[in-house]
Protein backbone atom coordinates (compact mmCIF):
# COMPACT_ATOMS: atom_id res chain seq x y z
CA UNK A 390 0.00 0.00 0.00
CA UNK A 391 1.27 3.47 -0.90
CA UNK A 392 0.02 6.40 1.14
CA UNK A 393 0.07 9.79 -0.53
CA UNK A 394 -0.65 12.65 1.85
CA UNK A 395 -1.95 15.88 0.38
CA UNK A 396 -3.61 19.15 1.29
CA UNK A 397 -7.09 18.98 -0.19
CA UNK A 398 -9.04 22.01 -1.39
CA UNK A 399 -12.44 20.57 -0.54
CA UNK A 400 -13.86 17.96 1.79
CA UNK A 401 -17.56 18.58 2.38
CA UNK A 402 -20.34 17.24 0.18
CA UNK A 403 -23.87 18.53 0.68
CA UNK A 404 -27.11 17.69 -1.06
CA UNK A 405 -30.49 19.41 -1.33
CA UNK A 406 -32.14 16.02 -1.03
CA UNK A 407 -30.60 15.58 2.40
CA UNK A 408 -30.11 19.11 3.77
CA UNK A 409 -29.51 18.09 7.39
CA UNK A 410 -26.45 16.02 6.57
CA UNK A 411 -22.96 16.66 5.28
CA UNK A 412 -20.67 13.92 3.96
CA UNK A 413 -16.89 13.71 4.16
CA UNK A 414 -14.51 11.65 2.04
CA UNK A 415 -11.32 11.81 4.08
CA UNK A 416 -9.41 9.46 1.79
CA UNK A 417 -9.41 8.72 -1.92
CA UNK A 418 -8.96 5.04 -2.65
CA UNK A 419 -9.51 2.10 -0.35
CA UNK A 420 -7.19 -0.72 0.64
CA UNK A 421 -10.13 -2.98 1.62
CA UNK A 422 -10.34 -3.87 -2.06
CA UNK A 423 -13.95 -5.08 -2.14
CA UNK A 424 -14.57 -6.58 -5.55
CA UNK A 425 -17.98 -4.91 -5.91
CA UNK A 426 -16.69 -1.45 -4.87
CA UNK A 427 -18.54 1.33 -6.64
CA UNK A 428 -15.92 3.90 -5.56
CA UNK A 429 -13.57 2.90 -8.36
CA UNK A 430 -16.18 3.67 -11.05
CA UNK A 431 -14.81 6.07 -13.64
CA UNK A 432 -17.56 8.56 -12.81
CA UNK A 433 -15.71 9.57 -9.62
CA UNK A 434 -12.46 10.30 -11.51
CA UNK A 435 -10.38 8.31 -9.05
CA UNK A 436 -6.73 7.58 -9.72
CA UNK A 437 -5.47 4.26 -11.12
CA UNK A 438 -4.50 1.67 -8.56
CA UNK A 439 -7.47 2.69 -6.42
CA UNK A 440 -6.91 -0.13 -3.92
CA UNK A 441 -3.18 0.24 -3.35
CA UNK A 442 -2.57 3.96 -3.59
CA UNK A 443 -4.39 5.73 -0.80
CA UNK A 444 -4.60 9.51 -1.08
CA UNK A 445 -5.09 11.02 2.37
CA UNK A 446 -6.50 14.51 2.96
CA UNK A 447 -4.27 15.39 5.88
CA UNK A 448 -5.91 18.79 6.31
CA UNK A 449 -9.44 17.27 6.63
CA UNK A 450 -9.84 18.33 10.31
CA UNK A 451 -8.89 21.93 9.45
CA UNK A 452 -11.24 21.96 6.45
CA UNK A 453 -14.13 20.74 8.59
CA UNK A 454 -13.36 23.30 11.27
CA UNK A 455 -13.22 26.11 8.71
CA UNK A 456 -16.60 25.02 7.35
CA UNK A 457 -18.18 25.06 10.82
CA UNK A 458 -16.67 28.45 11.68
CA UNK A 459 -18.00 29.92 8.42
CA UNK A 460 -21.45 28.70 9.42
CA UNK A 461 -21.10 30.62 12.68
CA UNK A 462 -20.43 27.75 15.10
CA UNK A 463 -18.01 27.84 18.04
CA UNK A 464 -15.85 25.11 19.61
CA UNK A 465 -18.08 25.04 22.71
CA UNK A 466 -16.67 21.74 24.01
CA UNK A 467 -12.98 22.54 23.47
CA UNK A 468 -11.09 23.03 26.69
CA UNK A 469 -8.58 25.60 25.48
CA UNK A 470 -9.38 27.92 22.57
CA UNK A 471 -7.27 31.01 23.41
CA UNK A 472 -10.36 33.12 22.77
CA UNK A 473 -12.97 34.78 24.98
CA UNK A 474 -14.73 31.41 25.00
CA UNK A 475 -12.20 30.23 27.62
CA UNK A 476 -13.71 32.67 30.13
CA UNK A 477 -17.20 31.22 29.80
CA UNK A 478 -17.96 28.18 31.96
CA UNK A 479 -18.57 24.99 29.98
CA UNK A 480 -22.14 24.76 31.30
CA UNK A 481 -23.05 28.16 29.79
CA UNK A 482 -21.36 27.78 26.45
CA UNK A 483 -24.33 26.11 24.74
CA UNK A 484 -26.32 29.29 25.45
CA UNK A 485 -23.98 31.44 23.40
CA UNK A 486 -23.74 28.93 20.62
CA UNK A 487 -25.04 30.08 17.24
CA UNK A 488 -28.72 29.69 16.36
CA UNK A 489 -28.11 28.19 12.93
CA UNK A 490 -29.56 24.71 12.61
CA UNK A 491 -27.07 21.91 13.17
CA UNK A 492 -26.63 18.96 10.83
CA UNK A 493 -25.28 15.44 11.07
CA UNK A 494 -21.66 14.95 10.05
CA UNK A 495 -21.50 11.70 8.08
CA UNK A 496 -17.95 10.52 8.41
CA UNK A 497 -17.98 8.30 5.37
CA UNK A 498 -18.25 8.58 1.65
CA UNK A 499 -18.50 6.42 -1.43
CA UNK A 500 -14.83 6.58 -2.42
CA UNK A 501 -13.17 5.33 0.76
CA UNK A 502 -13.59 3.65 4.11
CA UNK A 503 -12.52 6.12 6.79
CA UNK A 504 -11.21 3.30 9.02
CA UNK A 505 -9.19 1.49 6.36
CA UNK A 506 -5.67 0.44 7.49
CA UNK A 507 -4.02 3.79 6.59
CA UNK A 508 -6.11 5.43 9.32
CA UNK A 509 -4.32 3.40 12.03
CA UNK A 510 -1.18 5.40 11.30
CA UNK A 511 -2.61 8.73 10.10
CA UNK A 512 -5.46 9.24 12.64
CA UNK A 513 -7.20 11.79 10.38
CA UNK A 514 -10.65 10.33 11.07
CA UNK A 515 -10.01 10.56 14.79
CA UNK A 516 -9.05 14.24 14.45
CA UNK A 517 -12.19 14.88 12.40
CA UNK A 518 -14.26 13.25 15.16
CA UNK A 519 -12.54 15.51 17.67
CA UNK A 520 -13.58 18.59 15.67
CA UNK A 521 -17.17 17.28 15.53
CA UNK A 522 -17.12 16.86 19.32
CA UNK A 523 -15.50 20.23 19.95
CA UNK A 524 -18.23 21.99 17.97
CA UNK A 525 -21.03 19.88 19.47
CA UNK A 526 -22.10 18.09 16.28
CA UNK A 527 -23.73 14.65 15.90
CA UNK A 528 -22.00 12.07 13.72
CA UNK A 529 -22.71 8.94 11.72
CA UNK A 530 -19.99 6.50 10.72
CA UNK A 531 -20.14 3.63 8.22
CA UNK A 532 -17.25 1.20 7.99
CA UNK A 533 -16.07 -2.35 7.39
CA UNK A 534 -13.20 -2.08 9.80
CA UNK A 535 -13.12 -2.82 13.54
CA UNK A 536 -10.44 -0.12 13.88
CA UNK A 537 -13.38 2.17 14.67
CA UNK A 538 -13.26 0.66 18.18
CA UNK A 539 -10.04 2.63 18.74
CA UNK A 540 -12.19 5.79 18.86
CA UNK A 541 -14.97 4.45 21.05
CA UNK A 542 -14.01 6.90 23.84
CA UNK A 543 -14.56 9.89 21.58
CA UNK A 544 -17.66 8.46 19.92
CA UNK A 545 -19.10 7.88 23.38
CA UNK A 546 -18.44 11.49 24.34
CA UNK A 547 -20.15 12.70 21.14
CA UNK A 548 -23.11 10.43 21.87
CA UNK A 549 -23.42 11.83 25.38
CA UNK A 550 -23.21 15.39 24.07
CA UNK A 551 -25.48 15.03 21.01
CA UNK A 552 -25.68 11.77 19.08
CA UNK A 553 -23.46 9.18 17.42
CA UNK A 554 -24.26 6.16 15.30
CA UNK A 555 -21.92 3.51 13.93
CA UNK A 556 -23.03 1.28 11.07
CA UNK A 557 -21.18 -1.70 9.67
CA UNK A 558 -21.52 -3.03 6.17
CA UNK A 559 -21.88 -6.80 6.44
CA UNK A 560 -22.47 -8.88 3.35
CA UNK A 561 -21.40 -12.49 3.85
CA UNK A 562 -21.56 -14.70 6.91
CA UNK A 563 -19.18 -17.36 5.65
CA UNK A 564 -15.60 -16.20 6.23
CA UNK A 565 -14.11 -17.91 3.18
CA UNK A 566 -16.64 -16.21 0.92
CA UNK A 567 -16.26 -12.90 2.69
CA UNK A 568 -12.51 -13.01 2.08
CA UNK A 569 -13.08 -13.51 -1.65
CA UNK A 570 -15.14 -10.33 -1.94
CA UNK A 571 -13.64 -8.13 0.80
CA UNK A 572 -10.05 -9.39 1.18
CA UNK A 573 -8.61 -6.59 3.33
CA UNK A 574 -11.56 -5.54 5.47
CA UNK A 575 -12.17 -6.82 9.02
CA UNK A 576 -13.88 -10.19 9.11
CA UNK A 577 -17.65 -10.37 9.52
CA UNK A 578 -17.02 -11.70 13.04
CA UNK A 579 -14.88 -8.71 13.95
CA UNK A 580 -17.42 -6.26 12.55
CA UNK A 581 -20.30 -7.88 14.45
CA UNK A 582 -18.33 -8.00 17.65
CA UNK A 583 -17.45 -4.28 17.23
CA UNK A 584 -21.13 -3.53 16.60
CA UNK A 585 -22.02 -5.33 19.81
CA UNK A 586 -19.45 -3.28 21.76
CA UNK A 587 -20.98 -0.02 20.55
CA UNK A 588 -24.42 -1.25 21.60
CA UNK A 589 -23.02 -2.16 25.03
CA UNK A 590 -21.93 1.46 25.36
CA UNK A 591 -25.45 2.62 24.53
CA UNK A 592 -24.49 3.83 21.06
CA UNK A 593 -26.82 3.27 18.14
CA UNK A 594 -25.30 0.71 15.77
CA UNK A 595 -26.64 -1.39 12.93
CA UNK A 596 -25.89 -3.31 9.78
CA UNK A 597 -25.99 -2.52 6.09
CA UNK A 598 -26.34 -5.74 4.14
CA UNK A 599 -25.28 -4.10 0.91
CA UNK A 600 -24.79 -5.42 -1.60
CA UNK A 601 -26.82 -8.60 -1.39
CA UNK A 602 -24.81 -10.50 -4.01
CA UNK A 603 -27.07 -12.53 -6.35
CA UNK A 604 -26.77 -16.33 -5.93
CA UNK A 605 -24.10 -15.92 -3.24
CA UNK A 606 -25.36 -13.43 -0.68
CA UNK A 607 -29.10 -13.96 -1.20
CA UNK A 608 -29.09 -17.62 -0.19
CA UNK A 609 -31.15 -18.90 2.70
CA UNK A 610 -28.07 -19.74 4.76
CA UNK A 611 -26.35 -16.42 4.28
CA UNK A 612 -29.34 -14.17 4.88
CA UNK A 613 -30.67 -16.11 7.84
CA UNK A 614 -27.26 -16.24 9.46
CA UNK A 615 -26.62 -12.54 8.93
CA UNK A 616 -29.98 -11.52 10.38
CA UNK A 617 -29.58 -13.86 13.35
CA UNK A 618 -26.06 -12.60 14.02
CA UNK A 619 -27.16 -8.98 13.74
CA UNK A 620 -29.95 -9.71 16.19
CA UNK A 621 -27.49 -11.40 18.56
CA UNK A 622 -25.20 -8.36 18.31
CA UNK A 623 -28.25 -6.23 19.22
CA UNK A 624 -28.19 -4.18 16.02
CA UNK A 625 -30.85 -1.52 16.31
CA UNK A 626 -31.45 -1.42 12.56
CA UNK A 627 -30.67 -3.23 9.34
CA UNK A 628 -30.83 -2.13 5.73
CA UNK A 629 -30.45 -4.25 2.61
CA UNK A 630 -29.64 -3.25 -0.95
CA UNK A 631 -28.83 -4.81 -4.30
CA UNK A 632 -25.65 -5.13 -6.31
CA UNK A 633 -24.92 -2.48 -8.92
CA UNK A 634 -22.15 -2.94 -11.46
CA UNK A 635 -21.34 0.16 -13.45
CA UNK A 636 -19.68 -0.37 -16.83
CA UNK A 637 -15.90 -0.05 -16.54
CA UNK A 638 -13.62 -0.93 -13.62
CA UNK A 639 -16.48 -1.64 -11.23
CA UNK A 640 -18.03 -4.33 -13.40
CA UNK A 641 -14.78 -5.69 -14.85
CA UNK A 642 -13.15 -6.26 -11.44
CA UNK A 643 -16.25 -7.94 -10.05
CA UNK A 644 -16.64 -10.28 -13.04
CA UNK A 645 -12.96 -11.18 -12.77
CA UNK A 646 -13.50 -12.42 -9.21
CA UNK A 647 -16.64 -14.30 -10.25
CA UNK A 648 -14.71 -15.93 -13.11
CA UNK A 649 -11.96 -17.03 -10.71
CA UNK A 650 -14.10 -18.30 -7.84
CA UNK A 651 -17.57 -19.01 -9.26
CA UNK A 652 -17.00 -19.79 -12.97
CA UNK A 653 -20.40 -21.45 -13.23
CA UNK A 654 -22.06 -18.11 -12.41
CA UNK A 655 -20.12 -16.01 -14.90
CA UNK A 656 -22.56 -16.49 -17.76
CA UNK A 657 -25.46 -15.54 -15.50
CA UNK A 658 -23.75 -12.35 -14.34
CA UNK A 659 -22.84 -11.50 -17.91
CA UNK A 660 -26.49 -11.76 -18.85
CA UNK A 661 -27.82 -10.02 -15.76
CA UNK A 662 -25.65 -6.94 -16.26
CA UNK A 663 -25.46 -7.03 -20.06
CA UNK A 664 -27.51 -3.82 -20.31
CA UNK A 665 -24.50 -1.76 -19.11
CA UNK A 666 -26.79 0.62 -17.24
CA UNK A 667 -24.88 3.77 -16.26
CA UNK A 668 -26.28 3.31 -12.75
CA UNK A 669 -25.12 -0.30 -12.71
CA UNK A 670 -28.65 -1.68 -12.37
CA UNK A 671 -29.28 -5.26 -13.52
CA UNK A 672 -31.48 -6.05 -16.48
CA UNK A 673 -34.90 -6.60 -14.88
CA UNK A 674 -36.08 -8.94 -17.61
CA UNK A 675 -33.20 -11.31 -16.92
CA UNK A 676 -33.67 -10.75 -13.19
CA UNK A 677 -37.25 -12.02 -13.56
CA UNK A 678 -36.16 -14.99 -15.70
CA UNK A 679 -33.66 -15.95 -13.01
CA UNK A 680 -36.46 -15.73 -10.42
CA UNK A 681 -34.33 -13.49 -8.23
CA UNK A 682 -36.18 -11.61 -5.49
CA UNK A 683 -35.85 -7.92 -4.80
CA UNK A 684 -33.17 -7.72 -2.05
CA UNK A 685 -34.91 -4.76 -0.42
CA UNK A 686 -38.14 -6.74 -0.10
CA UNK A 687 -36.20 -9.72 1.18
CA UNK A 688 -34.50 -7.58 3.80
CA UNK A 689 -37.69 -5.80 4.79
CA UNK A 690 -39.56 -9.05 5.36
CA UNK A 691 -36.68 -10.68 7.20
CA UNK A 692 -36.26 -7.64 9.45
CA UNK A 693 -39.85 -8.27 10.56
CA UNK A 694 -39.15 -11.94 11.17
CA UNK A 695 -36.10 -11.13 13.26
CA UNK A 696 -37.58 -8.09 15.00
CA UNK A 697 -34.98 -5.57 13.81
CA UNK A 698 -35.89 -2.11 12.50
CA UNK A 699 -35.60 -1.81 8.74
CA UNK A 700 -34.24 1.76 8.41
CA UNK A 701 -32.21 3.83 10.78
CA UNK A 702 -34.24 5.53 13.51
CA UNK A 703 -33.95 9.24 12.78
CA UNK A 704 -31.97 11.68 14.90
CA UNK A 705 -33.21 15.26 14.60
CA UNK A 706 -30.39 17.80 14.96
CA UNK A 707 -30.62 20.80 17.27
CA UNK A 708 -32.17 23.96 15.81
CA UNK A 709 -34.05 22.19 13.02
CA UNK A 710 -37.83 22.18 12.61
CA UNK A 711 -38.88 19.05 14.43
CA UNK A 712 -42.42 18.74 13.01
CA UNK A 713 -41.22 19.22 9.44
CA UNK A 714 -38.56 16.56 9.85
CA UNK A 715 -40.83 14.10 11.63
CA UNK A 716 -43.44 14.58 8.92
CA UNK A 717 -40.81 14.16 6.20
CA UNK A 718 -39.65 10.92 7.85
CA UNK A 719 -43.20 9.50 7.89
CA UNK A 720 -43.75 10.56 4.27
CA UNK A 721 -40.48 8.90 3.18
CA UNK A 722 -41.57 5.72 4.91
CA UNK A 723 -44.96 5.82 3.15
CA UNK A 724 -43.21 6.38 -0.19
CA UNK A 725 -40.86 3.46 0.49
CA UNK A 726 -43.69 1.03 1.25
CA UNK A 727 -45.86 2.28 -1.60
CA UNK A 728 -43.06 2.23 -4.20
CA UNK A 729 -40.51 -0.37 -3.18
CA UNK A 730 -42.38 -2.91 -1.10
CA UNK A 731 -46.00 -2.99 -2.27
CA UNK A 732 -45.31 -1.57 -5.74
CA UNK A 733 -48.69 0.19 -5.73
CA UNK A 734 -47.77 3.31 -7.64
CA UNK A 735 -44.31 4.57 -8.51
CA UNK A 736 -45.71 7.97 -9.51
CA UNK A 737 -47.57 8.49 -6.25
CA UNK A 738 -44.60 7.29 -4.24
CA UNK A 739 -42.34 9.69 -6.17
CA UNK A 740 -44.60 12.67 -5.41
CA UNK A 741 -44.68 11.76 -1.72
CA UNK A 742 -40.90 11.46 -1.63
CA UNK A 743 -40.53 14.86 -3.32
CA UNK A 744 -42.91 16.38 -0.76
CA UNK A 745 -40.74 14.92 2.01
CA UNK A 746 -37.65 16.57 0.52
CA UNK A 747 -39.52 19.86 0.15
CA UNK A 748 -40.52 19.70 3.81
CA UNK A 749 -36.93 19.00 4.86
CA UNK A 750 -35.89 22.19 3.07
CA UNK A 751 -38.90 24.33 4.02
CA UNK A 752 -37.83 27.08 6.47
CA UNK A 753 -41.41 27.52 7.82
CA UNK A 754 -42.71 25.32 10.60
CA UNK A 755 -45.63 23.38 9.12
CA UNK A 756 -47.21 22.89 12.53
CA UNK A 757 -47.62 26.70 12.85
CA UNK A 758 -49.14 27.18 9.41
CA UNK A 759 -52.82 27.88 8.95
CA UNK A 760 -54.81 25.33 6.98
CA UNK A 761 -55.11 27.76 4.01
CA UNK A 762 -51.35 28.27 4.00
CA UNK A 763 -50.70 24.52 3.98
CA UNK A 764 -52.95 24.19 0.94
CA UNK A 765 -50.72 26.62 -0.98
CA UNK A 766 -47.77 24.22 -0.67
CA UNK A 767 -46.87 22.60 -4.00
CA UNK A 768 -48.18 19.10 -3.24
CA UNK A 769 -50.61 16.86 -5.08
CA UNK A 770 -54.00 15.91 -3.63
CA UNK A 771 -53.00 12.45 -2.43
CA UNK A 772 -49.95 13.96 -0.66
CA UNK A 773 -52.13 16.51 1.15
CA UNK A 774 -54.34 13.72 2.44
CA UNK A 775 -51.35 12.13 4.18
CA UNK A 776 -50.03 15.47 5.46
CA UNK A 777 -53.35 16.59 6.94
CA UNK A 778 -53.86 13.24 8.65
CA UNK A 779 -50.34 13.28 10.12
CA UNK A 780 -50.76 16.86 11.35
CA UNK A 781 -54.08 16.04 13.00
CA UNK A 782 -53.25 12.66 14.51
CA UNK A 783 -49.41 12.51 14.48
CA UNK A 784 -49.63 9.20 12.64
CA UNK A 785 -50.48 7.68 9.29
CA UNK A 786 -53.20 5.03 9.00
CA UNK A 787 -51.64 3.91 5.69
CA UNK A 788 -48.35 3.25 7.43
CA UNK A 789 -49.92 1.43 10.37
CA UNK A 790 -51.91 -0.83 8.06
CA UNK A 791 -48.99 -1.64 5.80
CA UNK A 792 -46.41 -2.10 8.54
CA UNK A 793 -48.79 -4.50 10.32
CA UNK A 794 -49.10 -6.67 7.26
CA UNK A 795 -46.43 -9.12 8.31
CA UNK A 796 -47.55 -11.71 5.78
CA UNK A 797 -46.25 -9.70 2.85
CA UNK A 798 -44.16 -12.61 1.65
CA UNK A 799 -43.97 -16.08 3.04
CA UNK A 800 -40.40 -16.94 3.93
CA UNK A 801 -40.02 -20.37 2.44
CA UNK A 802 -37.39 -21.86 0.15
CA UNK A 803 -38.72 -19.83 -2.82
CA UNK A 804 -37.78 -16.70 -0.95
CA UNK A 805 -34.07 -17.36 -1.46
CA UNK A 806 -31.77 -18.07 -4.40
CA UNK A 807 -31.50 -21.63 -5.58
CA UNK A 808 -28.30 -23.60 -5.42
CA UNK A 809 -28.33 -24.33 -9.14
CA UNK A 810 -29.56 -21.18 -10.80
CA UNK A 811 -30.56 -21.05 -14.43
CA UNK A 812 -32.05 -18.63 -16.90
CA UNK A 813 -35.04 -20.80 -17.65
Ligand code: SF4
Nearest residue numbers: 419422423426501502
Ligand atom coordinates in the same frame (compact mmCIF):
# COMPACT_ATOMS: atom_id res chain seq x y z
S1 SF4 B 1 -14.81 -0.62 2.04
FE1 SF4 B 1 -16.14 0.53 0.69
S2 SF4 B 1 -14.83 2.02 -0.32
FE2 SF4 B 1 -13.51 0.44 0.55
S3 SF4 B 1 -13.17 -1.01 -1.11
FE3 SF4 B 1 -14.89 -1.73 0.14
S4 SF4 B 1 -16.70 -0.93 -0.91
FE4 SF4 B 1 -14.93 0.25 -1.66
